[in-house]
Amino acid sequence: MRAVRLSVVTAAATAAALTAVTGCADKSDAKGGDGGIVVTAKDDSCEVSKKEFPAGHVELAIENKGSKVTEVYLLFPDDRIVAERENIGPGTKQRLTAEVKAGTYEVACKPGMKGDGIRRQVTATGEGKVARRSPEMDAAVAAYRKYVQTQADETLPKAKVFADAVKAGDIEAAKKAYADSRIGWERTEPVAESFGDIDPKVDLREDGLEKDQKWTGWHTLEKALWQTKKVGPAEKALADTLIKDLTDWQKKVGTAEISPTSMANGAKELLDEVATGKVTGEEERYSHTDLVDFKANVEGAQKSHELLKPVASKNDPKLVAELDRQFAALNRLLDKYRKDTTSYEFTSYDKVGKAERKELSDAVNALAEPLSKLAAAVVK
Incomplete structure (x- = not known):
């Protein structure tokens, strides 16, 4: 975003x-x-x-x-x-x-x-060497690297379904494919952001544009599909650009710098994404599919937490127990807006009232506080 x-x-x-x-x-x-x-x-x-x-x-x-x-x-x-x-x-x-x-x-x-x-x-x-990692840390990094690559690999075909619908001028099919095409990206966004140039090409909102910056990515097409309701040559070209940029992401993911602390910090970043974009309804302001992104962000953060548990539980078992409780509470709350626990069909966010949004925000805050301590717990 x-x-x-x-x-x-x-x-x-x-x-x-x-x-x-x-x-x-x-x-x-x-x-x-x-x-x-x-x-x-x-x-x-x-x-x-x-x-x-x-x-x-x-x-x-x-x-x-x-x-x-x-x-x-x-x-x-x-x-x-x-x-x-x-x-x-x-x-x-x-x-x-x-x-x-x-x-x-x-x-x-x-x-x-x-x-x-x-x-x-x-x-x-110094000599450029960090402290020797434990086998548990190495296993966590290896598993997370595999997870990130899998998310990128699985995103590309879903994004192509979306892009093909845009290029065919099939607005309803494109709308149906839009949110699903973003799930893998939202689960692992901090890794994509670490490269610097891919995120602004793919996931920038219109109000985030810098002077003279060209607007590309998912949200340009989101606006066309839900607000202007027109798909012309410009939008079809943008669909091709989206696939090109996502392919670049898929190829680069394997070269990302990943460490136990970057995994922990990335989990916190995903909660920040929820707090500043999803809870406010600004991320998906035209499609109102914010809860799909919300869930994917939470899943990505929880994946890092689960992989780091063998290390963090030795250093700070109380923190790990608190994180388990808060992840469970937030997931239960999200399930209230979900068609079923195996589906990614969520209530349109414009149908979620002010009190319910406050409840979601409070649950995010309750998780964000202990999650901000995970990186320190990993390296104690």
Whole structure:
């Protein structure tokens, strides 16, 4: 839904984001600790306490002293994402644990959650080796890599069904295939976003466009199918572009940088996606298929949690038990809007009332708070 998380957030989404971070903000002082970096984000600056730190596990202790909701990223030199934390409300603190090798990186603060951000170069020193992983960690990474590749492989044929319907001018068939074509993407979106350029081509909303940026991807076609109700040469060309970009994603997935901490942080990112796009109804504003995306985001986050359980349960069994409870509670709530437990047919989101949306938001917040602690639990 964003251009490397460069989306412009509307007032409603900002309010939802602030609600979400209230539940998961770190109440402790941002002191960084050994090997940690204090990041102070303001509306016009991004301050880091250290420009050098040992390679391995690093913790960013983030505080937003600005007036805008912000995001903080740790980036590779080519703008691929190592780790990120979104929706950090004014006056709140968060912690982000990442796994890095020796090399040069950038810390980017994005006040208002748009633009390229205010950047500071940092360096991880040493031999470039992170702490040796346990067999359980290696197994989790291998299984997650297979999961992500499978989701990409299964998405492409579903997307082709959707694109073929668009190119045939069959609006009803295209509408029917639309939400299903997005499920694998939504389950694994943080991995796609880590490449930087694919997500804005495929999943950007119109209000997230930067100046002179061409709008492509699913949501251009969503608007044509549900709002303008016209499919012409431009839309047919966009359908071909979508398949080209998704094919690029499918080929790149196997090269993604994946670690136990990136899996844990990605799970939290998926909950942020729910809080800022699905609960507000802004992600699928024309089709109102938000609950399909919502469920897929939750499934992707839960997959990471399940794979990391053998490690996290040794280090923080109370956290794992709480995550199990909150995932179960959120899934039970989602099932209220589902045709049956084997179906991806959900209630159209425009039929979900204000009180019900608040209930969904509260359940997301209840899960987001403990989920924000999973990365730290994995590396204890």
